[in-house]
Amino acid sequence: MKSGTQYHCNKYQSSATVGQRYDLDGEIGWGPERKYSVQAVYQGLLGWDEVNRAYTDSGSGQVFIDKRLVFPDDGIVTGWQLYTRGKGTVFLQIWRPASQESCDVQLVGQTKVTVKSSNNGFMSFDLSEDDRIHVKAGDLIGWNNPGKGVITADMNSGEQHHCSTYRGTVTVGESDDLSDVIGWGPNRKYSLSAKFKSYTNADITNEDGIGP
Secondary structure, three states, rough: OOOOOOOOOOOOOOOOOOOOOOOOOOOOOOOOOOOOOOOEEEEEEEOOOOOOOEEEOOOOOOEEEEEEEOOOOEEEEEEEEEOOOOOOOEEEEEEEEEOOOEEEEEEEEEEEEEEEEHHHHEEEEEEHHHOOEEOOOOOOEEEEEEEOOOEEEEEEOOOHHHHHHHEOOOOOOEEEOOOOOOOOOOOOOEOEHHHHHEEEEEEOOOOOOOOO
16 A cells, blocks of 8 residues: 555445446545556457358368467467368367467467267357467467368458468477468458457556555
């Protein structure tokens, strides 16, 4: 607790309702310039809309990374959403580039998904605590098709936004250069997104532990 300017709005209130407005100008009698220990948590999706698109990859033994799907903060992948067509196996992956825009990458984690004709379409699932993937700011979303692709995609003209190469399955911790671009429409969007929980530490620490 320090002396100084009052930076807080406060009031004695047992609970609050979302959407309701409150007047918090009733100042509680306590040291004004406190810092409290809190953590702000953001949870959402990182990726493209999981919709039925025109194409799936006809090649097999391929790895792709979308350089536009960059994690903004450190956090955890808690699940995945995708739109599929056909049947086969796909590994949904998190890659860590050696530097920004680099295709020299290391596989941080992956989730194996088996797609059957009976469960085609929109898929959404959560990962168990043990299977969640810890990410750092700058990590990228990718995927590996051991066989033919099952994630739907659109093909557009434009700049190449992907790292890609012909590879079989990849082991977590393995590093590789994925700059061997597969000959395909460059500006694709794949129907895939990661459920992402971002942890952002707020600089609000109650230094003396004294409360009103």
